[in-house]
Amino acid sequence: MDIQCLTVKLLRHKITEILIPHRFQWSAKRMHHFKNLVHTIRFTSPADSDTMEYKMIGPEHSDQVIEHLRHNFFADEPLNKAAGLCQNGSSCAELEDHCAEAIHHRMSVMAVDVKDAGTCKIAGVVLNGILKPDDTAKALEKLDSSGDAHFRKIFEMLHRHNLKHNLFEHFDVESMFDVRILSVDSSYRGQGIANELVKRSVAVARKNGFRLMKADATGIFSQKIFRSNGFEVFSEQPYCKYTDENGKVILPVEAPHIKMQLLYKAICGDEQDDNAKTH
Template identity: 25%
Template sequence: MTTPRWTRPDTVPFPSVWRRFEGKRALEDGKVPNFWVQDVTDDLAEDVVAHMTEFFLRDEPLTSNVKVRDDPVSLREIQSLWREMIKQRVALVALTNGDKGPVIAGCNVTGVVYKSDKGKDTQYEGGPMKAVIAALEYICDNVDVFQRYGVNEYMTALGLSVQPAYRGQGIGIELLRARFDLGRAVGLKLTVTVFTAIASQILAHRIGMEVLAEVSYKDYLQDGQVVFQNMKTPSMKMMAKRIENVDE
Protein backbone atom coordinates (compact mmCIF):
# COMPACT_ATOMS: atom_id res chain seq x y z
CA MET A 1 0.00 0.00 0.00
CA THR A 2 1.41 3.37 -1.03
CA THR A 3 1.88 5.90 1.78
CA PRO A 4 0.12 9.18 0.96
CA ARG A 5 2.44 12.13 0.39
CA TRP A 6 2.44 14.76 3.10
CA THR A 7 0.56 17.97 2.42
CA ARG A 8 0.03 20.91 4.73
CA PRO A 9 -3.18 20.33 6.70
CA ASP A 10 -6.06 22.67 5.90
CA THR A 11 -6.58 23.04 9.65
CA VAL A 12 -3.32 25.03 9.95
CA PRO A 13 -3.98 28.63 8.87
CA PHE A 14 -1.92 29.89 5.95
CA PRO A 15 -0.19 32.19 6.43
CA SER A 16 0.63 31.75 10.10
CA VAL A 17 3.02 33.82 12.18
CA TRP A 18 5.34 31.43 14.04
CA ARG A 19 7.54 33.80 16.02
CA ARG A 20 7.73 37.40 17.17
CA PHE A 21 10.87 38.84 18.72
CA GLU A 22 12.75 42.04 19.41
CA GLY A 23 16.12 42.68 17.81
CA LYS A 24 19.36 42.92 19.74
CA ARG A 25 20.57 46.38 18.73
CA ALA A 26 19.34 49.71 17.48
CA LEU A 27 19.39 50.60 13.80
CA GLU A 28 20.56 53.93 12.36
CA ASP A 29 17.31 55.56 13.48
CA GLY A 30 18.16 54.68 17.08
CA LYS A 31 15.30 52.20 17.43
CA VAL A 32 15.56 48.48 18.15
CA PRO A 33 13.47 46.75 15.47
CA ASN A 34 10.80 44.13 16.04
CA PHE A 35 10.54 41.10 13.78
CA TRP A 36 8.12 38.30 13.04
CA VAL A 37 8.62 34.97 11.24
CA GLN A 38 5.78 33.74 9.06
CA ASP A 39 5.02 31.47 6.13
CA VAL A 40 6.11 32.68 2.69
CA THR A 41 2.89 33.63 0.91
CA ASP A 42 2.38 33.73 -2.85
CA ASP A 43 2.72 37.52 -2.93
CA LEU A 44 6.08 37.29 -1.12
CA ALA A 45 7.50 34.42 -3.17
CA GLU A 46 9.29 36.47 -5.81
CA ASP A 47 10.65 38.89 -3.22
CA VAL A 48 12.08 35.93 -1.32
CA VAL A 49 13.64 34.56 -4.52
CA ALA A 50 15.12 38.01 -5.19
CA HIS A 51 16.52 38.17 -1.65
CA MET A 52 18.08 34.72 -2.00
CA THR A 53 19.54 35.64 -5.38
CA GLU A 54 21.10 38.84 -4.10
CA PHE A 55 22.34 37.78 -0.68
CA PHE A 56 22.39 33.99 -0.30
CA LEU A 57 24.11 33.21 -3.61
CA ARG A 58 26.71 35.86 -2.86
CA ASP A 59 27.45 34.76 0.71
CA GLU A 60 26.85 30.99 0.90
CA PRO A 61 30.14 29.05 0.58
CA LEU A 62 29.26 26.61 -2.22
CA THR A 63 27.19 28.85 -4.49
CA SER A 64 29.56 31.79 -4.13
CA ASN A 65 32.66 29.66 -4.69
CA VAL A 66 31.47 28.28 -8.04
CA LYS A 67 29.64 31.51 -8.97
CA VAL A 68 26.12 30.19 -9.45
CA ARG A 69 24.80 33.75 -9.76
CA ASP A 70 27.07 34.45 -12.72
CA ASP A 71 25.87 31.45 -14.73
CA PRO A 72 22.46 32.14 -16.34
CA VAL A 73 21.48 28.47 -16.59
CA SER A 74 22.44 27.67 -12.99
CA LEU A 75 20.71 30.82 -11.77
CA ARG A 76 17.46 29.87 -13.47
CA GLU A 77 17.70 26.35 -12.07
CA ILE A 78 18.21 27.33 -8.45
CA GLN A 79 15.52 30.01 -8.66
CA SER A 80 13.13 27.41 -10.08
CA LEU A 81 14.01 25.03 -7.25
CA TRP A 82 13.29 27.71 -4.65
CA ARG A 83 9.91 28.44 -6.25
CA GLU A 84 8.96 24.77 -6.16
CA MET A 85 9.93 24.52 -2.49
CA ILE A 86 7.91 27.62 -1.62
CA LYS A 87 4.83 26.00 -3.20
CA GLN A 88 4.96 23.33 -0.47
CA ARG A 89 3.93 26.02 2.03
CA VAL A 90 6.60 25.44 4.65
CA ALA A 91 9.10 28.14 3.64
CA LEU A 92 9.77 30.87 6.20
CA VAL A 93 10.42 34.60 6.02
CA ALA A 94 11.44 37.07 8.74
CA LEU A 95 9.83 40.47 8.32
CA THR A 96 10.09 43.87 9.97
CA ASN A 97 8.19 47.08 9.48
CA GLY A 98 9.70 49.58 7.07
CA ASP A 99 8.63 53.03 5.93
CA LYS A 100 6.54 51.56 3.11
CA GLY A 101 5.37 48.35 4.78
CA PRO A 102 6.93 44.99 5.71
CA VAL A 103 10.56 44.46 4.72
CA ILE A 104 12.27 41.08 4.30
CA ALA A 105 14.97 40.81 6.96
CA GLY A 106 15.77 37.15 6.30
CA CYS A 107 14.38 33.89 5.04
CA ASN A 108 14.80 30.14 5.16
CA VAL A 109 13.67 28.34 2.02
CA THR A 110 12.46 25.15 3.58
CA GLY A 111 10.65 22.30 1.85
CA VAL A 112 9.71 18.65 2.24
CA VAL A 113 11.68 15.61 1.04
CA TYR A 114 9.68 12.41 0.48
CA LYS A 115 10.80 8.81 0.89
CA SER A 116 8.83 7.94 -2.23
CA ASP A 117 11.13 10.21 -4.25
CA LYS A 118 14.31 8.50 -3.09
CA GLY A 119 16.42 7.47 -6.05
CA LYS A 120 14.81 9.91 -8.45
CA ASP A 121 17.47 12.15 -9.95
CA THR A 122 16.81 15.68 -11.17
CA GLN A 123 19.12 16.62 -14.00
CA TYR A 124 20.72 20.06 -13.97
CA GLU A 125 22.35 21.71 -16.95
CA GLY A 126 24.33 24.56 -15.40
CA GLY A 127 27.90 23.61 -14.47
CA PRO A 128 27.95 25.52 -11.15
CA MET A 129 24.54 24.15 -10.17
CA LYS A 130 25.69 20.61 -10.98
CA ALA A 131 28.71 21.11 -8.72
CA VAL A 132 26.60 22.34 -5.79
CA ILE A 133 23.97 19.60 -6.09
CA ALA A 134 26.64 16.90 -6.47
CA ALA A 135 28.27 18.03 -3.22
CA LEU A 136 24.96 18.05 -1.34
CA GLU A 137 24.05 14.61 -2.68
CA TYR A 138 27.51 13.29 -1.80
CA ILE A 139 27.19 14.16 1.89
CA CYS A 140 23.54 13.10 2.06
CA ASP A 141 24.38 9.67 0.65
CA ASN A 142 26.25 8.97 3.91
CA VAL A 143 23.01 8.46 5.86
CA ASP A 144 19.65 6.90 5.05
CA VAL A 145 17.60 9.44 6.95
CA PHE A 146 14.28 7.72 6.34
CA GLN A 147 15.52 4.45 7.82
CA ARG A 148 17.45 6.03 10.68
CA TYR A 149 14.52 8.08 11.95
CA GLY A 150 11.63 5.95 10.72
CA VAL A 151 9.92 8.73 8.75
CA ASN A 152 8.38 8.97 5.28
CA GLU A 153 9.19 12.65 4.84
CA TYR A 154 11.19 15.39 6.52
CA MET A 155 11.71 19.13 6.36
CA THR A 156 14.85 20.25 4.58
CA ALA A 157 16.18 23.63 3.45
CA LEU A 158 18.08 25.16 0.56
CA GLY A 159 19.17 28.46 1.95
CA LEU A 160 19.19 30.38 5.22
CA SER A 161 19.87 34.06 4.62
CA VAL A 162 19.74 37.34 6.55
CA GLN A 163 19.77 40.76 4.89
CA PRO A 164 23.09 42.44 5.77
CA ALA A 165 21.43 45.49 7.35
CA TYR A 166 19.73 43.23 9.90
CA ARG A 167 22.55 40.87 10.79
CA GLY A 168 23.39 40.59 14.46
CA GLN A 169 19.72 40.81 15.46
CA GLY A 170 19.22 37.10 16.17
CA ILE A 171 17.20 36.49 13.01
CA GLY A 172 19.03 33.37 11.86
CA ILE A 173 18.39 31.38 15.01
CA GLU A 174 14.76 32.52 15.18
CA LEU A 175 14.24 31.29 11.62
CA LEU A 176 15.67 27.92 12.62
CA ARG A 177 13.51 27.78 15.75
CA ALA A 178 10.45 28.65 13.68
CA ARG A 179 10.99 25.43 11.70
CA PHE A 180 10.05 23.51 14.81
CA ASP A 181 7.01 25.65 15.58
CA LEU A 182 5.77 25.10 12.04
CA GLY A 183 6.74 21.44 11.93
CA ARG A 184 4.87 20.58 15.10
CA ALA A 185 1.79 22.34 13.78
CA VAL A 186 1.74 20.66 10.37
CA GLY A 187 2.80 17.18 11.46
CA LEU A 188 6.39 17.03 10.24
CA LYS A 189 8.56 15.07 12.68
CA LEU A 190 12.11 15.73 11.51
CA THR A 191 14.27 18.41 9.96
CA VAL A 192 17.53 17.68 8.13
CA THR A 193 19.81 20.20 6.44
CA VAL A 194 23.33 20.41 5.06
CA PHE A 195 24.88 23.48 6.68
CA THR A 196 27.80 24.76 4.63
CA ALA A 197 28.97 27.82 6.59
CA ILE A 198 30.40 28.17 10.10
CA ALA A 199 27.76 30.72 11.15
CA SER A 200 24.80 28.48 10.30
CA GLN A 201 26.54 25.41 11.76
CA ILE A 202 26.95 27.24 15.07
CA LEU A 203 23.26 28.17 15.10
CA ALA A 204 22.26 24.59 14.33
CA HIS A 205 24.44 23.33 17.19
CA ARG A 206 22.83 25.88 19.51
CA ILE A 207 19.35 24.49 18.89
CA GLY A 208 20.55 20.93 19.42
CA MET A 209 20.82 19.54 15.91
CA GLU A 210 23.09 16.50 15.68
CA VAL A 211 25.76 15.96 13.04
CA LEU A 212 24.92 12.98 10.83
CA ALA A 213 27.82 13.42 8.41
CA GLU A 214 30.69 15.81 7.86
CA VAL A 215 32.79 16.28 4.73
CA SER A 216 35.92 18.42 4.61
CA TYR A 217 36.04 20.76 1.62
CA LYS A 218 39.71 20.05 1.03
CA ASP A 219 38.97 16.33 0.87
CA TYR A 220 35.95 16.60 -1.42
CA LEU A 221 37.24 15.78 -4.90
CA GLN A 222 35.77 15.37 -8.36
CA ASP A 223 38.02 13.82 -11.03
CA GLY A 224 40.87 14.04 -8.53
CA GLN A 225 40.51 17.79 -8.09
CA VAL A 226 39.33 19.87 -5.12
CA VAL A 227 36.00 21.36 -6.22
CA PHE A 228 35.65 24.20 -3.71
CA GLN A 229 38.92 26.11 -3.39
CA ASN A 230 40.00 28.48 -0.60
CA MET A 231 37.01 27.88 1.66
CA LYS A 232 36.83 29.80 4.95
CA THR A 233 34.65 27.10 6.50
CA PRO A 234 36.51 23.78 6.95
CA SER A 235 33.64 21.43 6.17
CA MET A 236 29.97 20.98 5.37
CA LYS A 237 27.79 19.25 7.95
CA MET A 238 24.59 17.28 7.48
CA MET A 239 22.60 17.94 10.66
CA ALA A 240 19.22 16.77 11.95
CA LYS A 241 16.81 16.92 14.85
CA ARG A 242 13.48 15.37 15.62
CA ILE A 243 11.00 18.20 15.74
CA GLU A 244 9.01 16.86 18.67
CA ASN A 245 12.19 16.76 20.80
CA VAL A 246 12.80 20.50 20.67
CA ASP A 247 12.39 22.16 24.06
CA GLU A 248 11.58 25.84 23.70
Protein backbone atom coordinates in the same frame (compact mmCIF):
# COMPACT_ATOMS: atom_id res chain seq x y z
CA MET B 1 18.53 58.54 10.90
CA ASP B 2 15.63 57.38 13.12
CA ILE B 3 15.52 58.02 16.87
CA GLN B 4 16.40 54.41 17.72
CA CYS B 5 19.54 54.37 15.57
CA LEU B 6 20.57 57.77 16.90
CA THR B 7 20.15 56.53 20.47
CA VAL B 8 22.34 53.50 19.82
CA LYS B 9 24.98 55.68 18.15
CA LEU B 10 25.07 58.06 21.12
CA LEU B 11 25.31 55.17 23.58
CA ARG B 12 28.23 53.67 21.67
CA HIS B 13 29.95 57.05 21.67
CA LYS B 14 29.45 57.20 25.43
CA ILE B 15 31.08 53.77 25.83
CA THR B 16 34.07 55.03 23.84
CA GLU B 17 34.35 57.98 26.21
CA ILE B 18 34.47 55.55 29.12
CA LEU B 19 36.91 53.08 27.59
CA ILE B 20 39.57 55.20 25.92
CA PRO B 21 40.48 57.76 28.63
CA HIS B 22 40.16 55.22 31.42
CA ARG B 23 41.19 51.94 29.85
CA PHE B 24 43.42 51.12 32.84
CA GLN B 25 41.20 52.60 35.57
CA TRP B 26 38.33 50.13 35.95
CA SER B 27 36.68 51.01 39.27
CA ALA B 28 33.62 49.05 40.42
CA LYS B 29 31.44 52.11 39.73
CA ARG B 30 32.78 52.52 36.20
CA MET B 31 32.35 48.81 35.46
CA HIS B 32 28.72 48.99 36.64
CA HIS B 33 28.13 52.01 34.38
CA PHE B 34 29.68 50.18 31.40
CA LYS B 35 27.51 47.08 31.92
CA ASN B 36 24.37 49.21 32.04
CA LEU B 37 25.26 50.86 28.73
CA VAL B 38 25.95 47.53 27.03
CA HIS B 39 22.62 46.19 28.34
CA THR B 40 20.83 49.24 26.95
CA ILE B 41 22.36 48.81 23.50
CA ARG B 42 21.41 45.13 23.39
CA PHE B 43 17.78 45.90 24.06
CA THR B 44 17.65 48.90 21.72
CA SER B 45 18.95 47.06 18.66
CA PRO B 46 16.73 46.76 15.56
CA ALA B 47 16.37 42.98 15.99
CA ASP B 48 14.64 43.47 19.33
CA SER B 49 12.37 46.28 18.17
CA ASP B 50 8.68 46.09 17.38
CA THR B 51 9.36 46.70 13.69
CA MET B 52 10.43 43.10 12.94
CA GLU B 53 7.59 40.76 12.07
CA TYR B 54 7.83 37.05 11.30
CA LYS B 55 5.40 35.67 8.75
CA MET B 56 4.74 32.46 6.86
CA ILE B 57 5.82 32.65 3.21
CA GLY B 58 3.18 31.97 0.59
CA PRO B 59 3.38 31.75 -3.21
CA GLU B 60 2.32 35.40 -3.37
CA HIS B 61 5.64 36.35 -1.72
CA SER B 62 7.75 34.35 -4.18
CA ASP B 63 9.02 37.26 -6.30
CA GLN B 64 9.96 39.33 -3.25
CA VAL B 65 11.74 36.40 -1.60
CA ILE B 66 13.70 35.53 -4.76
CA GLU B 67 14.79 39.14 -5.09
CA HIS B 68 16.07 39.06 -1.51
CA LEU B 69 18.01 35.86 -2.24
CA ARG B 70 19.57 37.30 -5.40
CA HIS B 71 21.19 40.06 -3.35
CA ASN B 72 22.20 37.91 -0.39
CA PHE B 73 22.21 34.11 -0.39
CA PHE B 74 22.90 33.50 -4.09
CA ALA B 75 26.30 35.19 -4.04
CA ASP B 76 27.24 34.79 -0.36
CA GLU B 77 26.56 31.10 0.36
CA PRO B 78 29.95 29.27 0.59
CA LEU B 79 29.27 26.61 -2.08
CA ASN B 80 27.69 29.10 -4.49
CA LYS B 81 30.72 31.32 -4.04
CA ALA B 82 33.22 28.48 -4.52
CA ALA B 83 31.50 27.28 -7.69
CA GLY B 84 31.06 30.79 -9.10
CA LEU B 85 27.36 30.09 -9.47
CA CYS B 86 26.17 33.70 -9.63
CA GLN B 87 27.07 37.28 -8.79
CA ASN B 88 25.32 39.59 -6.34
CA GLY B 89 21.96 40.60 -7.77
CA SER B 90 22.07 38.20 -10.70
CA SER B 91 19.59 35.43 -11.35
CA CYS B 92 20.17 31.68 -11.55
CA ALA B 93 17.24 29.85 -13.11
CA GLU B 94 17.83 26.41 -11.57
CA LEU B 95 18.59 27.78 -8.11
CA GLU B 96 15.46 29.93 -8.29
CA ASP B 97 13.41 26.87 -9.27
CA HIS B 98 14.87 25.08 -6.24
CA CYS B 99 13.73 27.96 -4.03
CA ALA B 100 10.29 28.17 -5.64
CA GLU B 101 9.72 24.48 -4.96
CA ALA B 102 10.35 25.03 -1.24
CA ILE B 103 8.03 28.06 -1.17
CA HIS B 104 5.30 25.93 -2.78
CA HIS B 105 5.32 23.65 0.28
CA ARG B 106 4.12 26.56 2.47
CA MET B 107 6.47 25.71 5.34
CA SER B 108 8.83 28.69 5.00
CA VAL B 109 9.17 31.77 7.21
CA MET B 110 10.38 35.33 6.60
CA ALA B 111 11.43 38.21 8.83
CA VAL B 112 10.00 41.52 7.61
CA ASP B 113 11.08 44.97 8.76
CA VAL B 114 8.02 47.23 8.78
CA LYS B 115 9.55 50.29 10.44
CA ASP B 116 8.84 52.51 7.42
CA ALA B 117 5.14 53.15 6.97
CA GLY B 118 3.81 51.51 3.84
CA THR B 119 6.96 49.49 3.14
CA CYS B 120 7.96 45.97 4.14
CA LYS B 121 11.58 44.95 3.62
CA ILE B 122 12.56 41.31 3.92
CA ALA B 123 15.32 41.05 6.50
CA GLY B 124 15.70 37.28 6.30
CA VAL B 125 14.11 34.05 5.12
CA VAL B 126 14.26 30.35 5.86
CA LEU B 127 12.99 28.15 3.04
CA ASN B 128 11.69 24.79 4.20
CA GLY B 129 10.36 21.84 2.25
CA ILE B 130 8.93 18.37 2.69
CA LEU B 131 11.32 15.57 1.79
CA LYS B 132 10.20 12.05 0.87
CA PRO B 133 12.46 8.94 0.69
CA ASP B 134 12.83 8.91 -3.13
CA ASP B 135 13.14 12.67 -3.63
CA THR B 136 16.94 12.90 -3.35
CA ALA B 137 17.58 10.07 -5.83
CA LYS B 138 15.16 11.66 -8.30
CA ALA B 139 16.81 15.06 -7.86
CA LEU B 140 20.22 13.51 -8.56
CA GLU B 141 18.92 11.92 -11.77
CA LYS B 142 17.42 15.24 -12.82
CA LEU B 143 20.86 16.88 -12.54
CA ASP B 144 21.96 14.97 -15.66
CA SER B 145 19.76 17.25 -17.74
CA SER B 146 20.91 20.44 -16.02
CA GLY B 147 22.51 22.99 -18.30
CA ASP B 148 24.32 24.74 -15.45
CA ALA B 149 27.61 23.02 -14.64
CA HIS B 150 28.11 25.09 -11.48
CA PHE B 151 24.68 24.15 -10.15
CA ARG B 152 25.35 20.47 -10.92
CA LYS B 153 28.67 20.60 -9.10
CA ILE B 154 27.05 21.85 -5.89
CA PHE B 155 23.95 19.69 -5.79
CA GLU B 156 25.69 16.51 -6.89
CA MET B 157 27.80 16.73 -3.74
CA LEU B 158 24.77 17.45 -1.54
CA HIS B 159 22.57 14.74 -3.05
CA ARG B 160 25.25 12.05 -3.03
CA HIS B 161 26.12 12.78 0.58
CA ASN B 162 22.46 12.51 1.61
CA LEU B 163 22.04 9.22 -0.24
CA LYS B 164 25.16 7.78 1.37
CA HIS B 165 24.11 8.90 4.86
CA ASN B 166 20.45 7.97 4.70
CA LEU B 167 18.42 9.62 7.46
CA PHE B 168 15.22 7.89 6.31
CA GLU B 169 16.67 4.45 6.95
CA HIS B 170 18.39 5.44 10.17
CA PHE B 171 15.32 7.03 11.79
CA ASP B 172 12.64 5.00 9.99
CA VAL B 173 10.51 7.98 8.92
CA GLU B 174 8.32 8.44 5.85
CA SER B 175 8.97 12.17 5.47
CA MET B 176 11.26 14.88 6.83
CA PHE B 177 11.06 18.60 7.35
CA ASP B 178 13.91 19.89 5.20
CA VAL B 179 15.50 23.26 6.10
CA ARG B 180 16.88 24.15 2.67
CA ILE B 181 17.96 27.80 2.70
CA LEU B 182 18.71 30.22 5.53
CA SER B 183 19.43 33.78 4.46
CA VAL B 184 19.67 37.16 6.20
CA ASP B 185 20.11 40.53 4.49
CA SER B 186 23.66 41.79 4.99
CA SER B 187 22.42 44.96 6.71
CA TYR B 188 20.56 42.90 9.36
CA ARG B 189 23.17 40.30 10.22
CA GLY B 190 24.35 39.84 13.78
CA GLN B 191 20.94 40.66 15.25
CA GLY B 192 19.66 37.14 15.95
CA ILE B 193 17.30 36.96 12.97
CA ALA B 194 18.68 33.68 11.58
CA ASN B 195 18.39 32.08 15.01
CA GLU B 196 14.78 33.21 15.31
CA LEU B 197 13.96 31.90 11.83
CA VAL B 198 15.29 28.46 12.77
CA LYS B 199 13.32 28.50 16.03
CA ARG B 200 10.14 29.27 14.14
CA SER B 201 10.91 26.54 11.62
CA VAL B 202 11.07 24.06 14.49
CA ALA B 203 7.64 25.28 15.59
CA VAL B 204 6.25 24.87 12.06
CA ALA B 205 7.66 21.33 11.82
CA ARG B 206 6.17 20.39 15.18
CA LYS B 207 2.80 21.94 14.33
CA ASN B 208 2.64 19.89 11.12
CA GLY B 209 3.44 16.62 12.83
CA PHE B 210 6.99 15.96 11.59
CA ARG B 211 9.16 13.63 13.66
CA LEU B 212 12.45 14.68 12.10
CA MET B 213 14.08 17.83 10.72
CA LYS B 214 17.24 17.95 8.60
CA ALA B 215 19.53 20.60 7.18
CA ASP B 216 22.58 20.61 4.91
CA ALA B 217 24.60 23.35 6.59
CA THR B 218 27.41 24.46 4.28
CA GLY B 219 28.96 27.27 6.32
CA ILE B 220 30.32 27.62 9.83
CA PHE B 221 27.79 30.28 10.85
CA SER B 222 24.67 28.34 9.87
CA GLN B 223 26.16 25.23 11.52
CA LYS B 224 26.48 27.07 14.82
CA ILE B 225 22.91 28.37 14.58
CA PHE B 226 21.46 24.92 13.92
CA ARG B 227 23.43 23.32 16.74
CA SER B 228 22.32 26.06 19.14
CA ASN B 229 18.73 25.09 18.30
CA GLY B 230 19.18 21.44 19.18
CA PHE B 231 20.31 20.04 15.82
CA GLU B 232 22.95 17.30 15.93
CA VAL B 233 25.59 16.38 13.38
CA PHE B 234 24.80 13.13 11.57
CA SER B 235 27.66 13.25 9.04
CA GLU B 236 30.21 15.62 7.53
CA GLN B 237 31.87 16.22 4.18
CA PRO B 238 35.21 18.09 4.39
CA TYR B 239 35.55 20.22 1.27
CA CYS B 240 39.26 19.44 0.90
CA LYS B 241 38.41 15.72 0.57
CA TYR B 242 35.76 16.16 -2.10
CA THR B 243 37.96 15.72 -5.16
CA ASP B 244 37.81 14.57 -8.79
CA GLU B 245 39.61 11.55 -10.28
CA ASN B 246 42.84 13.59 -10.45
CA GLY B 247 42.70 14.56 -6.78
CA LYS B 248 41.68 18.16 -7.49
CA VAL B 249 39.29 19.78 -5.02
CA ILE B 250 35.96 20.22 -6.79
CA LEU B 251 34.61 23.00 -4.58
CA PRO B 252 37.45 25.13 -3.16
CA VAL B 253 35.45 26.76 -0.39
CA GLU B 254 37.14 29.65 1.41
CA ALA B 255 37.94 29.51 5.14
CA PRO B 256 36.52 29.56 7.74
CA HIS B 257 34.06 27.22 5.99
CA ILE B 258 35.81 23.85 5.82
CA LYS B 259 33.04 21.26 5.62
CA MET B 260 29.39 20.57 4.98
CA GLN B 261 27.39 19.11 7.85
CA LEU B 262 24.25 17.02 7.56
CA LEU B 263 22.34 17.90 10.71
CA TYR B 264 19.13 16.54 12.17
CA LYS B 265 16.72 17.30 14.98
CA ALA B 266 14.26 14.77 16.37
CA ILE B 267 10.94 16.29 17.38
CA CYS B 268 8.69 15.09 20.18
CA GLY B 269 5.05 15.46 19.18
CA ASP B 270 3.84 16.52 22.62
CA GLU B 271 6.62 19.05 23.22
CA GLN B 272 5.56 22.70 23.24
CA ASP B 273 7.67 25.58 21.99
CA ASP B 274 6.25 28.62 23.70
CA ASN B 275 8.98 30.89 22.37
CA ALA B 276 8.16 30.38 18.71
CA LYS B 277 4.93 31.67 17.22
CA THR B 278 4.48 31.04 13.51
CA HIS B 279 1.71 33.55 12.85
